[in-house]
Amino acid sequence: MSDATSIPRTSLVEARDGRVANEDQHDDQQVERARKRKRSLRKGTHSCWACKRRKEKCSLGDGGDVCTGCLRRGTKCISQDFSDDDAEETVDANAAPATAARLQHIEDMVAQLTSHILNRRQSYIRYMPAKDMSPSPAAGDTLSLAAPPAYTAHPASPSELIASGTGMSLARSQVLSQTLHSSLPCPQDIQLLRRASARHPVLSTIHITRSYATLRREGVQPTDGVLPEPPPVTSKPVLIAKYLLQVAVSLQEMQSVTYPELGCLREPASVLIERCANTAVNLVMRQDELLGSIESLEGVVLESVYQCNCGRLRLSWMALQRAMRLGQAMGLHLAGRTIHQREALHSLEPSDTHVELPHLWFRIVHYDLQLSRMLGLPPGAADASRNDVPTPFDIAVETPEGYLEQVYRHVMVLALAQRSPTGSSPPDVKSTQALDQELQRAANAMPNHWWLPPNLAESSKSPPKLFWDMRRLIVQMLHHDLRTQLNVPYVLAKGGEADTQRSELARIACVNSSREVLSRFILLRDFNRTASSCRFANFLGLMAAITLVLAHLGGNRRHLHPQDQDQFAFQVDCLLSHQAPSDRAMMEQALETMRCVSSSSGDTLCAQSADVLHRLLEVEASNNLYLHTGTSYVSVHSQSDSNGQPTTGASASASASAPEEGERIFIPYFGAMRIVRPNDNDAAAACETTAKMAIDDGAGMNSGYPPAHGAVDLVDPLLLDLRDEDWMSQSIDMTFLDAFLEETT
Numbered sequence: 001m002s003d004a005t006s007i008p009r010t011s012l013v014e015a016r017d018g019r020v021a022n023e024d025q026h027d028d029q030q031v032e033r034a035r036k037r038k039r040s041l042r043k044g045t046h047s048c049w050a051c052k053r054r055k056e057k058c059s060l061g062d063g064g065d066v067c068t069g070c071l072r073r074g075t076k077c078i079s080q081d082f083s084d085d086d087a088e089e090t091v092d093a094n095a096a097p098a099t100a101a102r103l104q105h106i107e108d109m110v111a112q113l114t115s116h117i118l119n120r121r122q123s124y125i126r127y128m129p130a131k132d133m134s135p136s137p138a139a140g141d142t143l144s145l146a147a148p149p150a151y152t153a154h155p156a157s158p159s160e161l162i163a164s165g166t167g168m169s170l171a172r173s174q175v176l177s178q179t180l181h182s183s184l185p186c187p188q189d190i191q192l193l194r195r196a197s198a199r200h201p202v203l204s205t206i207h208i209t210r211s212y213a214t215l216r217r218e219g220v221q222p223t224d225g226v227l228p229e230p231p232p233v234t235s236k237p238v239l240i241a242k243y244l245l246q247v248a249v250s251l252q253e254m255q256s257v258t259y260p261e262l263g264c265l266r267e268p269a270s271v272l273i274e275r276c277a278n279t280a281v282n283l284v285m286r287q288d289e290l291l292g293s294i295e296s297l298e299g300v301v302l303e304s305v306y307q308c309n310c311g312r313l314r315l316s317w318m319a320l321q322r323a324m325r326l327g328q329a330m331g332l333h334l335a336g337r338t339i340h341q342r343e344a345l346h347s348l349e350p351s352d353t354h355v356e357l358p359h360l361w362f363r364i365v366h367y368d369l370q371l372s373r374m375l376g377l378p379p380g381a382a383d384a385s386r387n388d389v390p391t392p393f394d395i396a397v398e399t400p401e402g403y404l405e406q407v408y409r410h411v412m413v414l415a416l417a418q419r420s421p422t423g424s425s426p427p428d429v430k431s432t433q434a435l436d437q438e439l440q441r442a443a444n445a446m447p448n449h450w451w452l453p454p455n456l457a458e459s460s461k462s463p464p465k466l467f468w469d470m471r472r473l474i475v476q477m478l479h480h481d482l483r484t485q486l487n488v489p490y491v492l493a494k495g496g497e498a499d500t501q502r503s504e505l506a507r508i509a510c511v512n513s514s515r516e517v518l519s520r521f522i523l524l525r526d527f528n529r530t531a532s533s534c535r536f537a538n539f540l541g542l543m544a545a546i547t548l549v550l551a552h553l554g555g556n557r558r559h560l561h562p563q564d565q566d567q568f569a570f571q572v573d574c575l576l577s578h579q580a581p582s583d584r585a586m587m588e589q590a591l592e593t594m595r596c597v598s599s600s601s602g603d604t605l606c607a608q609s610a611d612v613l614h615r616l617l618e619v620e621a622s623n624n625l626y627l628h629t630g631t632s633y634v635s636v637h638s639q640s641d642s643n644g645q646p647t648t649g650a651s652a653s654a655s656a657s658a659p660e661e662g663e664r665i666f667i668p669y670f671g672a673m674r675i676v677r678p679n680d681n682d683a684a685a686a687c688e689t690t691a692k693m694a695i696d697d698g699a700g701m702n703s704g705y706p707p708a709h710g711a712v713d714l715v716d717p718l719l720l721d722l723r724d725e726d727w728m729s730q731s732i733d734m735t736f737l738d739a740f741l742e743e744t745t
Contacts, residue, residue: 041080050075061188061266068266072186106171113170173237176283180240181233183279185247185272189265194227196261197250201225203467204253204533208301211359212402212471220464236348238296241284245302248277252309252532258460277306285319294347294355297326301364308371309532311605313539317371323364324380332361366405369412370478373485374539379416400446401468401475407442411435411482429502432486439483451476453520456527470524470534477520477540480513484547487513491551504572511551511576511583517544518586525593531603542594542609545587549616552580553623587617 047058051069058067070077184190203225207215227250231239251273254262262269284290285303304319327333330345345357365380372379398406415427415435443451453476454469487506490499521541524534531538594610597603 045080048077048079050077052080068186071188072184073182102174106174109170174234176237177235177240178233180237180244180279180283181230183244183275184230184240185276186266189267189272190227190230190247192261192264193247193250194229196254196259197225197227200258201463202227202250202253203463204470205249205302205305206467207471208305208363209298209355209360211356212399214356214359216399220467225463237284238290238293238299239348241280242295242299242302244276244280245285245299245306248273248280248306249302249309252306253530255528255530255533277303281306286322291326292330292346294330294345294357295349297323297330297360298355300326301360301367304367308535311532311535311603313371313375317368317375317377320364320368320371321380324368327361327364332357362406362409366409369409369416370536372416373412379413400450401471403445404442404475404479407438408478408482411438411486415482415486427489429490432490436483436486439479439486443479453523456523460527473520473524474534474537477517477537480516481540481544484510484513484517484544488547501568504569507551508572508575510547511579514544514548514551515583515586517541518548518590522586522590522593525597529597529600531597531601531606535605538594538606538609541590542613545590545613546616548583548587549613549620552576552583552620584617584620587613591617 048067048070050073051058051067054069056069058069060067061071064071066077185193201220201222201224203220206220206224227246228243231243251262251269254269265272280299281303285296285299290296291300300319300323304316304323307313307316307319368380371377414431450472454473456466456469456473459466459469487509490503490506491510517540521537521544524537525541528534591610591613594606594613598606598610
């Protein structure tokens with residue numbers, strides 16, 4: 001045959017190999033189709049393999065082929081219609097290179113970390129002074145390597161513990177970061193919340209890390225109050241935990257009316273709040289080896305805000321105690337620290353941290369004092385010797401809100417320090433008058449129009465203006481509440497004519513201040529019906545209503561016949577009697593507001609607050625009925641013997657053992673009180689039946705505002721709650737709300 005028609009041997013071999021390859025490829029395709037053939041499933045099986053392994057509910061998103069669980073976790077969503085081997089082999093094939101890369105990355109980082117530790121120790125030994133232990137700054141490049149010698153007395157920071165091998169390992173830190181990151185809302189929900197917060201910023205917490213003066217000077221920035229982008233999964237656990245708490249607190253502050261986007265979330269807002277907060281608190285914020293940075297301190301403060309918004313005031317107070325100890329370990333409580341020493345504090349993201357450390361410490365102490373007053377617990381770091389009076393310079397550089405809060409901190413610290421440790425007598429009159437004058441001077445330093453209640457409906461059109469008006473309203477409520485608490489101990493005191501006049505003057509002050517607080521509470525809650533928002537204002541409103549009720553129950557002495565009554569007290573009674581109808585209308589309006597907030601949000605705390613106020617209003621109405629019939633009256637004073645002296649020893653025991661009917665209630669302002677009903681079977685009581693509120697001396701031992709004289713057979717309600725095995729999970733933490741220990745007769 002010719003060369004043109006001949007077929008080379010190499011071409012035959014290539015053709016044969018091609019046929020074999022095609023046959024092999026055809027066989028592989030047949031096998032692949034066989035493996036991907038749909039499996040027969042039981043009726044009702046709809047979950048994917050990933051959700052089946054995790055035993056989670058599998059539900060598809062709107063118009064998508066990926067379930068919400070896989071979307072949140074970032075895993076591949078493979079239906080059980082296909083073989084499980086496909087999913088496992090695909091995951092293994094994709095995971096093997098990634099795992100090898102992560103292991104290599106970890107080994108490289110460990111090597112770099114070891115080298116850095118050795119260099120740091122050598123630098124510290126080389127630059128450490130031999131004798132002089134004063135905190136003189138070293139060279140610029142050594143400030144970031146070693147702490148100043150005066151600061152080395154503090155415990156090692158968590159970053160140093162991790163680096164030295166005694167803290168959390170790097171591998172554990174990465175696993176923890178992945179766990180925290182998996183608790184974030186799905187990307188769609190995060191972007192939805194970011195758009196909602198950009199449209200109407202959530203500015204309720206920006207004053208925690210920046211002072212009012214800075215916010216006024218620089219203005220509220222467009223990015224303030226906008227939920228930031230989530231940190232990557234490779235971030236430090238503290239950064240992810242802080243972001244989780246930011247999400248939880250932002251959702252708590254969002255109103256469904258203002259933010260209709262909340263109805264479009266893939267998960268309910270309540271589920272997101274609980275999961276984000278619990279994960280961050282349990283895995284990071286209560287793990288001491290992870291704390292020590294500025295961001296961790298911010299996170300612990302956010303935990304306290306979250307617990308307070310939930311109504312768990314004791315847990316909020318406990319979180320503040322941890323924040324205070326952490327701040328002290330970082331040296332924030334040292335007023336003489338230099339700027340260089342403060343800059344040397346550990347920050348995980350120095351470029352993104354906009355925190356004024358002195359102001360953050362002030363905010364922690366200020367919140368601690370407020371919660372300590374509310375719960376009757378000792379403050380954490382209230383040092384009266386270091387409590388300076390605000391100067392006129394502070395008025396010039398600060399905003400009205402900032403200056404007043406400095407004055408209030410000064411007053412709260414001194415008021416707590418001047419209280420008798422045994423609660424056996426009211427505070428010194430001159431000291432209380434000095435504190436009252438401090439409040440007067442602070443109020444007079446403000447422009448007169450500043451004290452007008454703001455128009456929140458008009459301010460809501462501008463988020464920055466709404467922020468300033470809300471802060472002004474809260475500061476106004478705090479001002480009048482402090483004036484109430486300064487005068488409350490004298491309302492319950494007994495003594496001679498001078499003490500009676502002081503008691504009646506204090507009673508007038510309490511009534512006027514309570515009206516101011518209550519009117520602003522109604523204004524705030526008519527505008528904002530979200531129960532978890534402005535929880536502190538809820539407490540101030542409730543205490544003002546209770547104080548107003550008790551003041552109208554008769555003062556410290558009221559007799560049926562005016563000629564037997566002290567003339568000054570009689571004139572005060574006449575004055576308050578004319579104002580009683582309008583006061584009762586205001587209290588009933590506050591009661592209705594509490595019920596509306598409870599019904600709209602399902603908040604148990606508001607419901608029980610309304611129940612307490614409702615029952616006290618019933619007592620006040622019954623008292624007015626008795627007064628009109630001339631058969632009985634109610635007297636608000638300490639339990640005393642016939643000589644007007646406090647009951648002690650045997651007399652107190654006899655009084656405690658006497659059969660008394662009625663209700664007992666614990667209020668931090670007053671202590672433990674008993675509302676005793678008249679005993680119709682007692683002949684002596686038929687002539688002059690008296691309902692006394694007996695004050696428990698022991699309940700105010702640790703309170704900043706102890707009760708007046710006398711004692712009854714009550715143990716501290718706080719101890720009762722602590723003995724309850726479920727007290728940590730209680731959603732109601734204010735002891736007076738559940739302290740009606742006996743049924744009304």
